[in-house]
Amino acid sequence: MKKSKMPFNQLFKTSLLNRFCLLTFAGIGIFSACKTEKTYELIIVVENTQNYERKSETIEIAVEKVKPLLEKFGANNLVIENPDTENLLVSQWIDLDGDNSLDQLIFQVDIPGNNSQEFILRSLEEREQQPESELTTFSRFVPERTDDYTWENDKVAFRTYGPEAQRRIEEGEPGGTLSSGIDAWLKSVEYPIIDKWYKKNEENPGAYHIDSGEGYDPYHVGSSRGIGGVGFWEDDSLFTSKNFVEYKTRATGPIRTVFELKYAPWEVNGKMVEETKRISLDLGSNLSRFESTFTSENEIPNPTIGITLHEKEGEVKANEEKGIFRYWEPMDGHHLGLGVVIDPELVQGFKDHRVEYKDGSQLLIMTDPSNNKLTYYAGFGWDKSGQIENKAEWDAYLEQFKNKLSNPLKVKVKGKKK
Helix, strand or coil: CCECCCCHHHHHHHHHHHHCCCEEEECCEEEECCCCCCCCCEEEEEEECCCCCEEEEEEEEEHHHCHHHHHHHCHHHEEEEECCCCEEECEEEECCCCCCCCCEEEEEEEECCCEEEEEEEEECCCCCCCCCCCCCCEEEEEHHHCCEEEEECCCCEEEEECHHHHHHHHCCCCCCCCCCCEEEEEECCCCCCHHHHHHHHHHCCCHHHCCCCCEECCCCCCCCCEEEEEEEEECCEEECCCCEEEEEEEECCCCEEEEEEEEEEEEECCEEEEEEEEEEEECCCCEEEEEEEEECCCCCCCEEEEEECCCCCCEEEEECCCCEEEEEEEECCEEEEEEEECCHHHEEEEEEECCCCCCCCEEEEEECCECCEEEEEEEEEEHHHCCCCCHHHHHHHHHHHHHHHHCCCEEEECCCCC
16 A cells, blocks of 8 residues: 655644644734545445455546546545545546546555455645655657557566568568567566666667676577467467557556557458457556457357467466466576466366477466457566565466455445544
8 A cells, every 4th residue: 555755743743733723812802723624535345355455446436436536626626535544545537448537546555354444535634745655657669669659567568569560570670570469578676667777678688688786688589479369279279369459558657557559450260350459457466467358250260368488498287267377487597477368257167288389388277258349467476586486486376366356355435434
């Protein structure tokens, strides 16, 4: 849970002003200089029904539930307070569809097991400031490195490839990449590294492939799905799109980054399919959320999520009943845990597909989405980062991630109060 950084002495003085009246005696009159009692408008109740603590959990509030407050005070003048500590929480407003109208208010909380907590949504008071956090999420299009799209939070970073990278490959020019797979950037620091690594790579090509203390990019994608890319498995073949052709950044901020990628139609065993992919990543999470929407004039075949097995030196573990699939592999003297978490109702089967040709060996997860929309989570944990120590911890992380998805925090917005 991200807290405001108000100095203790200021917090102490503010607390005193909130609780005690300063009385001024003037002649026969007594004038109260006390601050009026704090008023607030809405209470957000968050309940954890599980027996373990939920840390840095993102709470989403639809804008319709807070619209009167938003219209009255404006987004920049609304804050969320933890009344138990009187701390203000870092929050973020999101416009999901790019229509210049806010759709969500999000913030993060820590809730003990089998417990509930109230938070206050109110207007910013005099002498207060919106709280800030050193930690953040981030994503952007990267034209200086051909045309990657890259995203990160305090735990992990990813990237994928655009049309210029595809053109260079197809026209035989250097510096291209032909892939719609998802690359993993292994970071070992909490602060943002995307801009820094790309700048270093401009000055010294290949710099981000060398670990200089913040992490590096040793992960090979090639024509594989990388970690969480999509294709279609039919007739013992995987049909995949080429690079994305359009991007739209929807949000970037202290809690969540959201963007969309569009892919040109491609042939799947005689059928033409299009994909639009919405990707989001929350602060504190090792897994990105992927939501792919497919369109076709024909019946869409079963989408397949992939994890590359590289040189087949790692270990696959799959649990169809829980919707958890992972690969644990050695990498430059350390280990990398890859994982996909999905609603098990969507899983049609999986295949530990191992072949001899380059980039062909993959853990493939066949799915049957409803309404041609497929939602899943994919990401990684690197033992050198200190986030996980071993394979058992990575398995436990994926298990708990799935349990949280299956048992979300209960959120209720109460009516006005003064």
